[in-house]
Amino acid sequence: MTGHLFVGGDHEKIVVSPYPLRMRTGRARRDRQGSVTEIVPVAPSGRSRETRVRFTSQLSLVLLVLVAVLSALGIAWWAAASGALALVTFVTVQQARAAREGTIALPRDDDSYVLHAAEERAAYGRALVVARRVRRTWPALRHMVDPDDADRSLTAALRELAAIMARRQQIRRLREELGAASLHDLPADSPAVQALAEQRLRVEGLWRSTAAAANRILAGINAAAIAGENLIREQRIGQTARDAELAISRLALTATAPADSAPELAERTAAVIAAYRELAADH
Template identity: 75%
Template structure:
């Protein structure tokens, strides 16, 4: 289990893995977008810029030419040429490195500290990513429920649940590899009563037991996070429906207090119109 430290929990997701660590994550290649929500910081690589090597060289050449002109102007104004040249070289080098970095697909570096977990297996990665999505739903309900829950305690509990889930998923991908190795080892021509075959069967039973126990533990955490999201969302919907009912009750009370109209203008207008038409017809008949 990864226990969220003072700096919280850091979750990195790139194209090849999911990294969960109590320590800040760094990029091995490319750049990253970092978003913090409570004690959880999510790190996602920024898409590549798409600039080719030729485009980057062209831009660097144009920048160098512009800086040469600027250095000449500064030198004419009395500024030491070596200072302007050093600054120009440093700026061009920085731009070249940053553009090259931005042009490459981002890859998160593997954490070196203890307590970190890296998920490579597709099944475990997808399960954990779904849990992160549901956890965001849980966090979105907290502002509306701030009078009912302590956001700090809820944040710590949710981060701990994600950290524990990451540890379980890391174990499951190890067990998955072990199960595959044991399954490969069963392809043999040895007799069933061989000591080696019996030992292999025993280890397969133990691996299956670990597989089932970790699945049950992961499902409990996933179910609890999902239940928290549904409970918060349903309560918010109930509050909205209750507020609508209260507003409707007030509106109906005001309408009821006003009472029915004293004069029914519709029937009176119809009678007056009919009388005018009848008088017009009588005049027409007399002519």
């Protein structure tokens, strides 16, 4: 899975990992685009426990009858019963899983990033939306853009952005802690107060630098999307203009032919009439 990226988001977090993600509860839909696979939890089925138990009971009754029929046909009852039990167990587990809200399991490796803060999750979510826009432009620009190179660059940008957002999440918590610690009645010349102020300045510097780095990545992805979409629109407008030019040329040729034929027809008609009159006059 080298170079691949798995991104999953549930109601409490966004997980970005180079390794496949698992569901802790519920089910998920997986959508792969290039080297990025997005994992989206499926909405709960809404079936209550009573409904699930009733369905399982009905299924068990049907399977019990089927086991009896198979036994009468000479099939070993224990084999049929084992298969029926396995099926009931599988259905029960799947129904219970489908009824629960989907949550993604936390990865155990150091190469993954988990975003819990609402601000970082929202920013990364916007980047994913824009990244999809970028990918949608590649088929129309296949003669100008190498999809493999573009995919690697876009995936690397999303991975780097996840790392920055994870850092900002930690810096955010530290800023809040230092801000709470600054509410005191100690004199300003206290060594502890001065040390606290120094650390707050350092944290603010980290906060601004990570914001600038994140904005550069977001701006780059957005610029790629806008450039691709504008080029596609320009190509469509150019094709429309060429089609219109061809249609207008055909219409112009069609309109010119009657204009030349009508005077000729009038001259021929006048000549025929004149000849007829001369012939009548001679008689």
